[in-house]
Amino acid sequence: MEFEYDGPSMKTEVPGPRSKELTKQLGEIQNVGAINFFCNYEESRGNYLVDVDGNRMLDVYTQISSIPIGYPAEFPMFTSFSSQSAFVNRPALGIMPPENFPEKLAESLLSVAPSGMSRVQTMACGSCSNENAYKAMFIWYRVSTHTDPGCPDFSILSFMGGFHGRTMGCLATTHSKAIHKLDVPSFDWPIAPFPKLKYPLEEFTRENAQEEARCLEEVEDLIVQWRQKGRPVAGIVIEPIQAEGGDNHATPDFFKKLRNIAHKHGSAFHVDEVQTGGGATGKFWAHEHWGMDDPADIVSFSKKMLTGGFYHKDELQADKAYRIFNTWMGDPSKNLFLAEVLNVIRRENLLEEVTRSGKTLLQGLYQLQDQYPNLLSSARGQGTFCAIDIRDDATRNSILLKARDKGVLLGGCGDRSIRFRPALVFKEYHVHMFLNVFSDVLAEHN
Amino acid sequence: MEFEYDGPSMKTEVPGPRSKELTKQLGEIQNVGAINFFCNYEESRGNYLVDVDGNRMLDVYTQISSIPIGYPAEFPMFTSFSSQSAFVNRPALGIMPPENFPEKLAESLLSVAPSGMSRVQTMACGSCSNENAYKAMFIWYRVSTHTDPGCPDFSILSFMGGFHGRTMGCLATTHSKAIHKLDVPSFDWPIAPFPKLKYPLEEFTRENAQEEARCLEEVEDLIVQWRQKGRPVAGIVIEPIQAEGGDNHATPDFFKKLRNIAHKHGSAFHVDEVQTGGGATGKFWAHEHWGMDDPADIVSFSKKMLTGGFYHKDELQADKAYRIFNTWMGDPSKNLFLAEVLNVIRRENLLEEVTRSGKTLLQGLYQLQDQYPNLLSSARGQGTFCAIDIRDDATRNSILLKARDKGVLLGGCGDRSIRFRPALVFKEYHVHMFLNVFSDVLAEHN
Numbered sequence: 001m002e003f004e005y006d007g008p009s010m011k012t013e014v015p016g017p018r019s020k021e022l023t024k025q026l027g028e029i030q031n032v033g034a035i036n037f038f039c040n041y042e043e044s045r046g047n048y049l050v051d052v053d054g055n056r057m058l059d060v061y062t063q064i065s066s067i068p069i070g071y072p073a074e075f076p077m078f079t080s081f082s083s084q085s086a087f088v089n090r091p092a093l094g095i096m097p098p099e100n101f102p103e104k105l106a107e108s109l110l111s112v113a114p115s116g117m118s119r120v121q122t123m124a125c126g127s128c129s130n131e132n133a134y135k136a137m138f139i140w141y142r143v144s145t146h147t148d149p150g151c152p153d154f155s156i157l158s159f160m161g162g163f164h165g166r167t168m169g170c171l172a173t174t175h176s177k178a179i180h181k182l183d184v185p186s187f188d189w190p191i192a193p194f195p196k197l198k199y200p201l202e203e204f205t206r207e208n209a210q211e212e213a214r215c216l217e218e219v220e221d222l223i224v225q226w227r228q229k230g231r232p233v234a235g236i237v238i239e240p241i242q243a244e245g246g247d248n249h250a251t252p253d254f255f256k257k258l259r260n261i262a263h264k265h266g267s268a269f270h271v272d273e274v275q276t277g278g279g280a281t282g283k284f285w286a287h288e289h290w291g292m293d294d295p296a297d298i299v300s301f302s303k304k305m306l307t308g309g310f311y312h313k314d315e316l317q318a319d320k321a322y323r324i325f326n327t328w329m330g331d332p333s334k335n336l337f338l339a340e341v342l343n344v345i346r347r348e349n350l351l352e353e354v355t356r357s358g359k360t361l362l363q364g365l366y367q368l369q370d371q372y373p374n375l376l377s378s379a380r381g382q383g384t385f386c387a388i389d390i391r392d393d394a395t396r397n398s399i400l401l402k403a404r405d406k407g408v409l410l411g412g413c414g415d416r417s418i419r420f421r422p423a424l425v426f427k428e429y430h431v432h433m434f435l436n437v438f439s440d441v442l443a444e445h446n
Numbered sequence: 447m448e449f450e451y452d453g454p455s456m457k458t459e460v461p462g463p464r465s466k467e468l469t470k471q472l473g474e475i476q477n478v479g480a481i482n483f484f485c486n487y488e489e490s491r492g493n494y495l496v497d498v499d500g501n502r503m504l505d506v507y508t509q510i511s512s513i514p515i516g517y518p519a520e521f522p523m524f525t526s527f528s529s530q531s532a533f534v535n536r537p538a539l540g541i542m543p544p545e546n547f548p549e550k551l552a553e554s555l556l557s558v559a560p561s562g563m564s565r566v567q568t569m570a571c572g573s574c575s576n577e578n579a580y581k582a583m584f585i586w587y588r589v590s591t592h593t594d595p596g597c598p599d600f601s602i603l604s605f606m607g608g609f610h611g612r613t614m615g616c617l618a619t620t621h622s623k624a625i626h627k628l629d630v631p632s633f634d635w636p637i638a639p640f641p642k643l644k645y646p647l648e649e650f651t652r653e654n655a656q657e658e659a660r661c662l663e664e665v666e667d668l669i670v671q672w673r674q675k676g677r678p679v680a681g682i683v684i685e686p687i688q689a690e691g692g693d694n695h696a697t698p699d700f701f702k703k704l705r706n707i708a709h710k711h712g713s714a715f716h717v718d719e720v721q722t723g724g725g726a727t728g729k730f731w732a733h734e735h736w737g738m739d740d741p742a743d744i745v746s747f748s749k750k751m752l753t754g755g756f757y758h759k760d761e762l763q764a765d766k767a768y769r770i771f772n773t774w775m776g777d778p779s780k781n782l783f784l785a786e787v788l789n790v791i792r793r794e795n796l797l798e799e800v801t802r803s804g805k806t807l808l809q810g811l812y813q814l815q816d817q818y819p820n821l822l823s824s825a826r827g828q829g830t831f832c833a834i835d836i837r838d839d840a841t842r843n844s845i846l847l848k849a850r851d852k853g854v855l856l857g858g859c860g861d862r863s864i865r866f867r868p869a870l871v872f873k874e875y876h877v878h879m880f881l882n883v884f885s886d887v888l889a890e891h892n
């Protein structure tokens with residue numbers, strides 16, 4: 001990063017007059033109920049997002065956790081005709097890929113493939129990635145159980161509080177907020193409890209282990225029940241950290257045992273790393289914290305990876321062409337960006353940076369939690385992928401707005417949590433800058 | 447188009463040695479059963495696709511009908527820093543759009559909005575567009591029928607032979623080929639017969655009208671049955687021309703009556719223009735051929751529009767934020783391309799070009815059909831969106847390969863049809879060039 005601003009700078013309230021004007025314009029075209037403000041991406045740099053009213057904010061939310069290395073200052077990739085061509089000639093990747101496609105997959109996605117996986121399928125977004133991962137599990141399960149072909153009543157087991165997307169297959173496994181599912185038909189698939197742990201995890205090991213054992217027992221019960229119902233569980237899908245659902249953690253022991261349960265019952269194991277993947281936990285994939293050689297059968301991704309898609313073990317590859325297929329199957333221009341992003345991550349040792357910044361961030365949250373015990377609780381995190389609970393929903397929302405007024409952009413998750421989702425270039429001095437502002441905001445809410 | 451090649455030029459068999467080598471490489475990473483060959487997009491121009499072995503083919507398939515104005519010779523859009531910025535700063539459009547977003551929507555998608563629609567929502571691909579269009583219909587239907595909130599058993603009525611995508615909601619309405627649906631759980635939704643008409647339509651008006659009446663009657667029966675089953679039809683989805691399913695046409699009268707049936711029963715009417723939209727029928731939207739002021743409640747698009755999405759009437763807008771939502775909600779850089787493409791379409795009067803070329807193409811197909819009555823039947827089309835039936839599946843596939851060997855790229859659809867899907871820059875002399883090659887290939891199969 002050659003150049004970055006030296007701090008937030010606020011000119012107007014947010015949204016400012018220009019943002020309000022544009023929101024009104026866009027309101028003639030779309031529902032704008034979720035619009036925060038409009039951005040000037042040309043002026044945004046590194047960890048700073050600049051809005052159309054000239055407000056410059058330290059971005060600790062990064063477009064719902066989807067910007068890997070901050071807002072770039074220059075774009076070396078547009079200098080050559082051949083890379084420009086990659087942006088305008090969007091191929092039907094499944095039938096007529098460009099010459100450099102295997103090489104770029106190797107340089108980008110395969111260079112960070114999860115343990116045990118050498119195959120990857122790109123898709124346009126996170127929901128399509130999960131939809132197709134589910135299909136791959138159904139196809140595999142039908143073959144591995146010698147079930148007769150047809151449209152069988154297979155199911156996917158998911159967890160309360162989980163989020164896996166909003167298309168209809170994904171939505172049947174999403175349980176973070178009721179508004180996401182309202183009015184949309186769904187499948188009768190099993191939903192297991194996700195452990196509700198106490199933080200810091202290392203202080204409550206015994207209680208947490210009991211809670212995890214309870215949830216695992218329930219998982220096995222549900223698998224048996226749904227088999228008896230004639231809707232056998234083809235796959236289990238889980239996030240390494242439930243993100244939209246409130247940054248809910250579980251221990252490596254839980255995930256290891258869950259992986260074994262999947263094995264035992266012949267279900268595929270799908271780890272959804274759409275939000276956790278790409279380095280923010282201090283490892284490239286959050287599941288690497290489990291220390292397993294064979295962590296999953298399928299790992300899906302999107303957001304910070306710039307392209308959607310999923311890695312899978314050899315046996316999860318559909319047996320025939322056109323089963324996992326669509327016109328675009330992703331966008332190869334995103335692989336070019338990803339290859340450059342991964343080079344930066346390696347060259348600048350950004351995973352170490354994240355680990356360092358994350359420790360400082362979590363330490364700071366612990367201190368604030370000690371200072372404001374009636375306001376804050378359950379500080380938790382891996383790398384900079386951190387969160388903290390606020391007294392109640394209303395206070396949480398007020399804190400988010402006040403922090404924004406002071407030039408720090410944060411996001412909520414779950415019922416009353418704040419999630420911290422900086423880019424991988426969030427350094428220790430950015431952490432301190434953030435903690436100073438956050439501390440001021442908390443003082444106003446005590 | 448400043449420069450284009452003067453005809454096909456074949457150097458090797460297809461796939462050639464380099465394509466085979468790359469297919470083998472990619473086979474280590476993905477299922478390559480559908481790969482035709484690898485392309486050199488930098489050398490491809492206008493109507494000509496160049497492969498990695500130096501074969502130059504007249505492209506009458508255009509990446510499964512997804513290239514609007516051919517392969518570009520230059521990329522004026524990359525000259526400015528601000529448009530480069532649009533390519534690398536991918537925003538979460540639903541919460542923090544770029545400043546020019548409303549303006550670019552107006553210049554691009556809204557400038558070609560279907561009659562009666564001034565609202566549009568972008569999405570990343572065709573499947574996500576239809577998934578979200580279905581959700582919008584469910585949400586609207588719940589409100590308009592005063593049903594209690596929940597995950598109700600609403601349904602979407604679709605047609606045999608229809609194709610609407612491969613994610614799980616879409617797949618429940620897709621019925622073009624069994625392999626698409628195999629092993630994937632589905633919904634119990636009604637499927638109506640699509641008229642099986644005789645071509646040319648104007649020669650069989652009475653029989654065709656009877657067939658259409660039979661199908662419409664069945665639609666009404668199904669709506670009543672599913673209401674009685676407790677799974678009322680929230681929406682009807684249909685393609686103006688069933689494309690994947692075999693280029694099946696119906697008359698404007700059929701669509702008008704179907705639209706009225708939707709009205710009468712309180713179901714939303716969704717026209718899926720993912721393949722038909724963007725000008726290839728000689729009108730920008732295929733449904734314009736129906737001559738209706740109020741053709742639909744929702745029109746979805748993707749492919750030639752470069753971005754996915756759907757237009758909808760005001761009342762189909764979800765009442766609350768975050769109901770039709772995901773992280774990216776499309777990719778605004780695609781709107782920039784689309785705005786340029788639309789400018790070219792207008793400046794060069796490409797819809798007139800398509801109408802002219804399409805007439806010549808269909809005339810040529812009629813002549814060939816007269817010449818080879820045992821081989822060809824049912825030539826049909828609107829604009830250059832044409833098709834013809836071949837004696838049987840095996841002969842069809844042989845013709846496709848032989849044509850490719852002679853430098854003409856075609857695609858199949860349905861059981862035994864060939865579909866013609868040139869770009870909008872396919873001029874009359876390209877039609878003649880194509881017909882010459884096609885005629886030679888047919889002579890070999892007679």
